[in-house]
Amino acid sequence: MFERFKKLPDDWRERLPPGQHLTQKWPVLHYGAIPHIDLETWRLRLFGEVEEEVELTWDEFMALPQTTRTNDIHCVTGWSRLDNTWTGVAIPDLMRLVRLKPTATHVMVHAYGGYTTNMPLDEFLREDVLLAHSHDGQPLTPEHGWPLRLVVPHLYFWKSAKWVRGIEFMAGDRPGFWERYGYHNHGDPWKEERFG
Numbered sequence: 716m717f718e719r720f721k722k723l724p725d726d727w728r729e730r731l732p733p734g735q736h737l738t739q740k741w742p743v744l745h746y747g748a749i750p751h752i753d754l755e756t757w758r759l760r761l762f763g764e765v766e767e768e769v770e771l772t773w774d775e776f777m778a779l780p781q782t783t784r785t786n787d788i789h790c791v792t793g794w795s796r797l798d799n800t801w802t803g804v805a806i807p808d809l810m811r812l813v814r815l816k817p818t819a820t821h822v823m824v825h826a827y828g829g830y831t832t833n834m835p836l837d838e839f840l841r842e843d844v845l846l847a848h849s850h851d852g853q854p855l856t857p858e859h860g861w862p863l864r865l866v867v868p869h870l871y872f873w874k875s876a877k878w879v880r881g882i883e884f885m886a887g888d889r890p891g892f893w894e895r896y897g898y899h900n901h902g903d904p905w906k907e908e909r910f911g
């Protein structure tokens with residue numbers, strides 16, 4: 716059962732939020748089909764409540780400072796996977812490219828294929844939130860979000876959008892895809908904010 720860890724980390728019980736169980740595998744979950752993406756035409760757009768909109772090509776994105784972080788992921792369906800190592804761009808580094816208007820309070824993350832998810836601006840700006848292109852040292856596979864996914868370790872994993880193509884800074888909140896269909900607007904696994 717525990718293929719990945721010969722021995723589980725000593726603190727695994729404390730790292731498991733209420734109602735979650737450990738998985739050693741990495742399940743694939745998404746709504747709809749895996750979008751076809753071409754790195755030549757791929758863009759990351761930062762728009763909405765910003766002084767000037769920014770659009771990055773893949774090369775421009777990859778030239779930003781790179782960060783590697785290890786954290787746990789918790790899916791609202793009940794599985795948690797410990798010690799995932801992600802490499803990508805930390806949001807504070809990305810944010811040096813735009814100047815926010817004082818009206819910005821929330822973000823909507825937009826993905827290729829149409830998926831969206833929302834969160835408060837201050838939680839998006841946390842030090843541990845990452846736009847990741849690699850997991851455990853390997854480029855993301857298409858089913859896990861290649862070429863780029865968001866990783867928001869402190870919220871349920873549906874907030875970690877795969878195939879990210881844009882960040883919209885919003886004046887006020889708006890529900891994303893699952894948030895409209897009954898998932899909790901916030902999604903803190905430690906408070907079991909599963910459904911709205």
Ligand SMILES: Nc1nc2c(c(=O)[nH]1)N[C@H]1C(S)=C(S)[C@@H](COP(=O)(O)O)O[C@H]1N2
Nearest residue numbers: 742743744745746826830859873875876877
């Ligand atoms: N673009 C997109 N991102 C998405 C989803 C989706 O349907 N589309 N599903 C979310 C949900 S509900 C979960 S649990 C995780 C699953 O990520 P994984 O397939 O890499 O485990 O992706 C999240 N990100």
Ligand SMILES: [Mo]
Nearest residue numbers: 744790791873
């Ligand atoms: Mo999920």
